[in-house]
Amino acid sequence: MTHAWTSPGVRRPRMNWHRVRVVAGADLRQLRQSKDFWIPMSILGGMFFVVLPTVLLLTITRLGSVEAVGQISEVLEVLPERAQEAIQGDTPAGRSAYALAVFLFAPVAVVVPLTIATAVGAATIVGERERGTGEFLAHCPASVSEIYLGKLIASLVPGYLTVFVGFGAYSILVNLIAGPEVGGWFFPTPAWWLLMLWVIPPFLAFGLSLVLRLSARVKSTAAAQQAAGLVTLPLILVAYGQATGSLWGASTMGIWVGAAAWGAAGWGLWRGMRTMNRSRLLGVADES
Numbered sequence: 171m172t173h174a175w176t177s178p179g180v181r182r183p184r185m186n187w188h189r190v191r192v193v194a195g196a197d198l199r200q201l202r203q204s205k206d207f208w209i210p211m212s213i214l215g216g217m218f219f220v221v222l223p224t225v226l227l228l229t230i231t232r233l234g235s236v237e238a239v240g241q242i243s244e245v246l247e248v249l250p251e252r253a254q255e256a257i258q259g260d261t262p263a264g265r266s267a268y269a270l271a272v273f274l275f276a277p278v279a280v281v282v283p284l285t286i287a288t289a290v291g292a293a294t295i296v297g298e299r300e301r302g303t304g305e306f307l308a309h310c311p312a313s314v315s316e317i318y319l320g321k322l323i324a325s326l327v328p329g330y331l332t333v334f335v336g337f338g339a340y341s342i343l344v345n346l347i348a349g350p351e352v353g354g355w356f357f358p359t360p361a362w363w364l365l366m367l368w369v370i371p372p373f374l375a376f377g378l379s380l381v382l383r384l385s386a387r388v389k390s391t392a393a394a395q396q397a398a399g400l401v402t403l404p405l406i407l408v409a410y411g412q413a414t415g416s417l418w419g420a421s422t423m424g425i426w427v428g429a430a431a432w433g434a435a436g437w438g439l440w441r442g443m444r445t446m447n448r449s450r451l452l453g454v455a456d457e458s
Contacts, residue, residue, distance in 0.1 A: 185319070189312040193320025197294060198327060211286050211328070218278045219336035220343060223271070227347040230267045256359075264351035271344040272359055279370060282336060284377055287329025288402050291378045292394040294321045295385040315443040321382055322375075322439070329374045337366050364424045372431035377402050379438030386446060 201207065257272075259265035298307050307317065337358070345355040358366070384397045 186312070186316055189316045190320045190323065193312055193317055194323040194327075197321060197324035201290065201324070201328065207289070208328075211289070211332075215282055215286070215332050215336050218275075218282050219340045223275055223340060223343055224347065226270055226274075227267055227344070230263055230270065231347055231351050258352040258356060260353075261351065264348070267348035268352050268356070271348050271357060272362070275340070279333070279337065279366060280373070283329045283332040283370065284374060284402055286332050287325055287374050287378055288381050288398045289395065290328050291321075291325035291381040292385055292398040293391045294325055294382060296388055296391055296394045297385075300391060309448075314446045314448060318382065318443050318446045319439075322378055322442070325378045325382065326374060329378070330371065333366060333370055333374075361424070364428070368428040369424055369431060372428065372435040375435035376431060376438045379435065379442045383442050383445060 257265050258268050310317075312320070341357050344357040348357075349355045380401050381394075381398045384401065385394045388394045388397060
């Protein structure tokens with residue numbers, strides 16, 4: 171029998187948000203209980219958002235490493251003039267700490283959340299089949315669109331949580347260590363607000379909309395993770411270029427790139443819900 175949600179020309183049933191929440195909640199509960207996943211991911215986030223910035227900033231501001239300050243000062247001279255004018259601080263150590271805090275760690279805000287979110291998304295559907303629960307999922311009362319959206323939300327939550335928790339911890343750290351050297355609390359800058367609230371969220375959503383479709387097509391979690399790496403690498407490069415560009419003064423570019431990313435995320439979500447079907451949830455070969 172042909173189902174209404176897969177037949178062309180047949181109106182799809184209205185989205186049941188309760189079922190979406192149930193699917194997302196089940197995945198998030200299972201993820202919370204998977205210590206072998208979230209402990210390494212927490213360590214990864216802590217290393218890049220807290221440990222490494224602390225070591226570098228303390229080396230510059232407290233230990234007074236003349237050699238490190240001199241090397242960073244030479245790098246600052248090659249920055250665009252607008253970026254150099256934006257650097258705060260009356261001493262070489264203060265200006266170096268400001269430059270490190272604002273410019274150097276921007277890529278971390280892209281790479282770490284996207285890595286964590288895609289690691290969850292890559293296994294979210296194919297993992298069901300490996301655990302033997304794929305058939306139950308495929309025959310549950312939720313429609314395929316509701317399952318897809320619930321899985322997407324469950325994958326986005328760890329990524330967005332990493333963005334906001336890591337961003338908050340990094341902001342406090344930067345202000346406590348580098349703030350006294352540049353005349354007070356200065357972080358986040360307007361460019362960082364734009365990056366974290368406007369640019370990174372749609373990049374995560376678009377990347378995961380593709381990764382979930384891959385997870386439904388492959389036969390193993392390992393294959394899904396490899397395919398996810400190929401998908402997310404270009405996104406990391408684009409987001410990295412935008413991050414460095416916007417923080418160096420190209421704020422208009424950040425607005426337009428963010429708008430394009432939101433459009434791509436909306437298209438990816440719509441396309442994913444349209445192409446997902448019961449056969450892929452079951453792991454049955456499907457040519458459609």
